[in-house]
Structures are given as C-alpha cells and as structure tokens.
Amino acid sequence: MKIRNGLFLVALVVTALFLNQRAANAAGPMNVSTGTISLKGTVKFLGTVPAPKPINMSADPSCAKQHSSPAMSQDVMADAKGDLQNVVVFVSEGLGDRTFDPPSQPAVIEQKGCLYAPHVLAVRASQQLEVVNSDPTLHNIHPLPANNREWNKAEAPGTTTQETFAREEIAIPIKCNVHPWMRSYVAVFNHPYFAVTGKDGSFELPNLPPGTYTIKAWHEKLGTATQQITIGANETKHVDFVFKSM
Numbered sequence: 001m002k003i004r005n006g007l008f009l010v011a012l013v014v015t016a017l018f019l020n021q022r023a024a025n026a027a028g029p030m031n032v033s034t035g036t037i038s039l040k041g042t043v044k045f046l047g048t049v050p051a052p053k054p055i056n057m058s059a060d061p062s063c064a065k066q067h068s069s070p071a072m073s074q075d076v077m078a079d080a081k082g083d084l085q086n087v088v089v090f091v092s093e094g095l096g097d098r099t100f101d102p103p104s105q106p107a108v109i110e111q112k113g114c115l116y117a118p119h120v121l122a123v124r125a126s127q128q129l130e131v132v133n134s135d136p137t138l139h140n141i142h143p144l145p146a147n148n149r150e151w152n153k154a155e156a157p158g159t160t161t162q163e164t165f166a167r168e169e170i171a172i173p174i175k176c177n178v179h180p181w182m183r184s185y186v187a188v189f190n191h192p193y194f195a196v197t198g199k200d201g202s203f204e205l206p207n208l209p210p211g212t213y214t215i216k217a218w219h220e221k222l223g224t225a226t227q228q229i230t231i232g233a234n235e236t237k238h239v240d241f242v243f244k245s246m
C-alpha cells in the first residue's frame with residue numbers, strides 16, 4: 001500500500017510538471033502576440049519650433065571639412081508636427097526596493113563630425129560606456145556630473161575608451177574641451193525602465209511590473225514633465241507629454 005501511495009504521488013508530480021510545462025509553453029507565445037509594452041506614448045512640442053542654428057566649426061578645419069553643409073544645433077529637435085526628439089522618458093518612482101543587474105553589453109557614444117552621436121544617451125548605472133572617436137582629430141570627453149565622479153579624457157583619432165557612472169543622474173552634461181560647441185547629455189538609471197524619444201517623438205517602456213508609477217519626461221532645454229499612471233497585469237497604457245517653449 002505504501003509503495004502504491006508512493007507511485008501515486010510520483011504520478012501526481014509528473015502530471016503537475018507536465019501541466020506546468022504546458023502552461024509555460026502557452027504563456028510564451030501569448031506574451032509575444034499580445035506584446036509586452038506596458039507604457040507607450042509620444043512627446044510633443046507645442047508652439048513654433050525654434051529654428052536650428054548653424055554651428056561654426058571654423059576653429060578646427062578638420063571638423064568643418066566633414067560637413068558638406070553646416071551642422072545644425074541640436075538643443076530643440078522637433079519636426080513640423082511638433083514630434084520632439086531627445087526626450088528621456090523614465091520611471092522616477094514606484095519600483096520600490098527592486099534591484100536590477102546592469103546589462104553586460106556596453107552603451108556607445110560616438111564623436112563623429114565633431115558632434116556627439118547620439119546627442120542624448122541613456123545608460124544604466126555601472127554599465128560600460130564606450131566612447132568612440134571616429135574623427136581624424138583629437139577630442140576630449142569631459143562629463144560634468146552632480147552625483148557621479150567627474151572624469152576627463154583626451155581621445156586620439158580613431159581610438160575608443162571605456163568608463164562608467166556609478167549612480168543615477170538625469171542627466172549629465174558632456175563637453176569636449178577642444179571643441180566648445182560639442183555637447184551631449186547622458187542620463188544614468190539604476191533600473192531598465194527608460195527610453196529616449198526618436199524622430200517621431202514616440203517612446204515605449206516594456207515589461208513594467210503592475211503598479212503605480214511616477215513617469216517623468218526630461219528635456220535638456222524645456223525642463224521636466226511629470227505624470228502618474230497605474231498599470232495592471234498585461235495592460236498597455238498610453239501617456240503623452242507636451243512641452244512648451246520656456
């Protein structure tokens with residue numbers, strides 16, 4: 001009898017494992033087909049978009065030579081519809097005491113045509129930041145953080161250097177001491193729930209756990225906008241941000 005009970009238990013466990021596996025298989029494709037975007041939206045600029053200004057690169061002819069027409073300022077980049085680029089949208093509160101390991105892949109910022117690409121970058125705390133000099137001229141990358149260690153590195157043409165930022169900070173201005181017009185911003189997060197808007201002003205924050213969050217949108221010239229949202233399980237919420245000229 002004892003043996004038969006034991007066999008019965010084994011059979012139950014096997015059945016349970018089998019059902020679990022079937023449940024996992026069913027959940028996998030379902031997550032893909034319904035999408036795992038928890039939060040998506042757009043960022044708009046309201047009003048007349050300030051005209052970009054040409055950048056004077058005559059101080060370094062090797063920079064100017066790389067542009068067939070003058071490079072334009074990148075501080076407010078919006079199209080005719082007001083779609084606003086280079087806005088960092090992120091979870092500012094609501095994740096509690098969850099912790100997240102930094103990704104093993106590096107983030108990359110390039111110095112090309114004596115401009116930073118991208119102009120606005122978001123990385124994780126302690127993630128490797130690869131700084132690439134693709135130009136035939138000397139650059140100097142010099143972040144000016146408020147909450148991180150300041151570093152300052154000269155970079156010979158065609159070389160790459162690596163650095164990190166240890167703490168969350170939105171956002172760190174980056175300058176080049178050689179070319180005063182060069183400016184970028186690096187936002188540093190200790191979680192993965194952030195995005196930088198592209199040309200169409202849109203963003204997506206995937207895989208947010210259900211909860212109530214403070215979402216912020218940061219722009220280098222236009223300031224910070226804030227909204228509260230609550231996301232349920234398997235839910236996608238839309239949030240739109242609007243910035244006006246300051």
Ligand SMILES: [Cu+2]
Pocket residue numbers: 114138139140176177178179182
């Ligand atoms: Cu430079």
